[in-house]
Amino acid sequence: MRRPGPSAPHIPSASERSIVPLxxxxxxxxxxxxxxxxxxxxxxxxxxxxxxxxxxxxxxxxxxxxxxxxxxxxxxxxxxQASFTVEDALSDAMAVHARAYDPEVVIGVPTLGLPLANGVARRLGHSRMVALGTSRKFWYSEDLSEPMSSITSPDHAKRLYLDPRMLPLLEGKRVLVVDDVISSGTSMLAVLKLLEKAGIEPVAAVFAMLQGDNWRQAIGEHDAPLVSRIHGAIVSxxxxxxxxxxxxxxxx
Known part of the structure; x- marks a missing residue:
């Protein structure tokens, strides 16, 4: 007699949420x-x-x-902390937005934006992406750095760095910024100010999630046209x- 295989994991419906919390x-x-x-x-x-x-x-x-x-x-x-399935679904949706701008280089924002930048760059057919950093290597320059904080870590400001050796990959190119979440806009402002020091103006920015609308004013005061070129895979x-x-x- 054939034994039944393992049952599929139960997915709680909306009406079951109060009974089956995650x-x-x-x-x-x-x-x-x-x-x-x-x-x-x-x-x-x-x-x-x-x-x-x-x-x-x-x-x-x-x-x-x-x-x-x-x-x-x-x-x-x-x-x-997400499953690879969720990460892939987010990267797929982000890459759809990114393709509209025909970027030549993807910049990843640490820390949580880096795996997404990797995924988006791969989906665009790129051979690599450029990662910003928060750990200062001895060959970095303070001239290519900017203080950065976020809504989840407001009391733990750090510095954001661009490796000067990466400049030849970015100069004169269509650059796309990729990060995980934009909320207050503080982190993205740090990215924009850092890239500005290097003479780089991104064509667009793509996030896994747009969180609220506070970021629109913050980014708009710095670069109003860029607001319409910021996209997210999901919105909350x-x-x-x-x-x-x-x-x-x-x-x-």
């Missing part, structure tokens, strides 16, 4: 079919936000409360705590 290590591991989770639930969001890829498939993102009074939160994406809103204890999309 454990912390289960986030970012699965690309769910379209419609698995409600994108506009009547009772708000509790522990996760379902972000949709361009084809409708969904990635479950954990909701992280921001430092402060506990009333603001974001949907978090940490690429180096800033979240505010409602009187019901659930999280709701915020206008800011």
């Amino acid at each position: 454990a912390p290590h289960q986030f970012w591991q699965t690309v769910y079919p379209e419609g698995t989770f409600e994108t506009q639930p009547a009772d708000g969001f509790s522990d996760l936000y379902p972000a949709s890829l361009p084809d409708g498939r969904q990635i479950a993102l954990p909701i992280r409360i921001l430092p402060g009074d506990g009333t603001s939160a974001v949907a978090s994406m940490i690429v180096n 809103p800033r979240l505010r705590l409602g009187d019901d204890g659930d999280w709701w999309p915020s206008a800011s």
Whole structure:
């Protein structure tokens, strides 16, 4: 008698979410079919936000409360904790946006933007990408550096460096910037200022996730035309705590 094979992993439907919550290590591991989770639930969001890829498939993102009074939160994406399936799905969608600009070189922003830059560059048929760094090598120059912080590490500013040996690869080329998330725009501003010191103006920037809209003003004040050339594989809103204890999309 033929023995049955192992059953497929159970995918909780939107109606089952309150019964089958995801454990912390289960986030970012699965690309769910379209419609698995409600994108506009009547009772708000509790522990996760379902972000949709361009084809409708969904990635479950954990909701992280921001430092402060506990009333603001974001949907978090940490690429180096994601499954290869999720990373590939994000890179595929990012590469579609990138192709529209016909970039000749992809620049990766550390740390979490580097695997995505690798994936996007490969999908574009490039033989390599150029990685910015936060660890100063002895041959680096402070003239090609810029202080950088982020919404997830506001109190841990670091310096962003461009290896001077990489300049011949970038000068006069159509350069695309790739990173994991843009939220406040602070990290991207550091990238733009660093590239500006090297005489480089990127043709576009592509992210795994656009988080809220605060970044639009920050980038717009530095380079207004670039705002329309910033794209994301997925989009998530800033979240505010409602009187019901659930999280709701915020206008800011």
